[in-house]
Amino acid sequence: MAGEGNSTEAGQRRYNFVWYRATREHDELPHLLTDATGKVWANGIPPGLIRPDVLADIESAAAELLAPQFAEIVTRTAQPLFQPIFDLTVPRMAFGRIALLGDAAFVARPHCGMGVTKAAGDAVAIVRALAGHASVEAALEAYSDERVQVGQAIVEHARHLGAYMQAQLRNDQDREMAERYRTPEAVMRETAVSRPF
Numbered sequence: 001m002a003g004e005g006n007s008t009e010a011g012q013r014r015y016n017f018v019w020y021r022a023t024r025e026h027d028e029l030p031h032l033l034t035d036a037t038g039k040v041w042a043n044g045i046p047p048g049l050i051r052p053d054v055l056a057d058i059e060s061a062a063a064e065l066l067a068p069q070f071a072e073i074v075t076r077t078a079q080p081l082f083q084p085i086f087d088l089t090v091p092r093m094a095f096g097r098i099a100l101l102g103d104a105a106f107v108a109r110p111h112c113g114m115g116v117t118k119a120a121g122d123a124v125a126i127v128r129a130l131a132g133h134a135s136v137e138a139a140l141e142a143y144s145d146e147r148v149q150v151g152q153a154i155v156e157h158a159r160h161l162g163a164y165m166q167a168q169l170r171n172d173q174d175r176e177m178a179e180r181y182r183t184p185e186a187v188m189r190e191t192a193v194s195r196p197f
Contacts (some may be wrong), residue, residue: 015073018110020085020162021061029084047081055080085109087155093147094140099126106151108158118154122147 003012023029033041035049062074074080088107093100102119126143133139 015077017070017073019062019066019074023084032082033084044083047079050080050082058082087159089152089155091148092144093122093151094137094144097136097140099140099143101126105147106155108155109162110158111161112154112158114154114158118151121150 001014001016002008003014007013023032030040030042032054033045034051035041035045036051041049058080059071059075062071066074086107087109088103088105090100090105093105101122103115105122106118108114108118122143125147126140129139129143129146130136133142
């Protein structure tokens with residue numbers, strides 16, 4: 001990424017990296033989200049409040065699990081941040097004259113990269129529904145009927161893609177699902193392009 005002052009010169013650029021690590025929700029996640037005073041930040045801990053022992057564990061895991069070049073990036077990161085990733089689904093997206101769009105309705109794990117596409121699809125669908133119905137309420141109900149199915153499908157797809165990262169923490173069904181994505185070809189087929197260049 002561009003560095004300070006939008007510099008793209010070699011040696012001046014910044015890194016933006018994402019490292020997904022499966023964590024058990026009932027014990028490991030609260031531990032990671034607890035600051036030095038004992039406060040648990042359930043939805044994400046502010047970067048400056050991550051405990052030194054947690055940061056040390058991140059560096060240790062990087063040295064053990066990542067290629068040396070990537071481990072070095074992790075250890076040189078002055079202030080890492082992390083956040084839990086959760087799925088969000090709703091049974092309906094319209095309530096009278098109020099509608100939910102985008103991540104207000106469905107939040108899928110980022111593995112499938114559908115956030116912007118999903119929100120744009122919601123916007124197009126709501127405009128089309130409003131143009132095709134006499135009342136706002138009827139339009140929003142039709143919009144909801146259409147887009148709930150799409151949102152649910154996207155979340156399910158992201159869950160399937162993410163299953164291979166969490167397989168060791170889950171049940172037999174999740175481990176079986178994860179086996180579908182054990183090869184680089186399978187991951188690329190589902191997340192990138194359908195043919196080699």
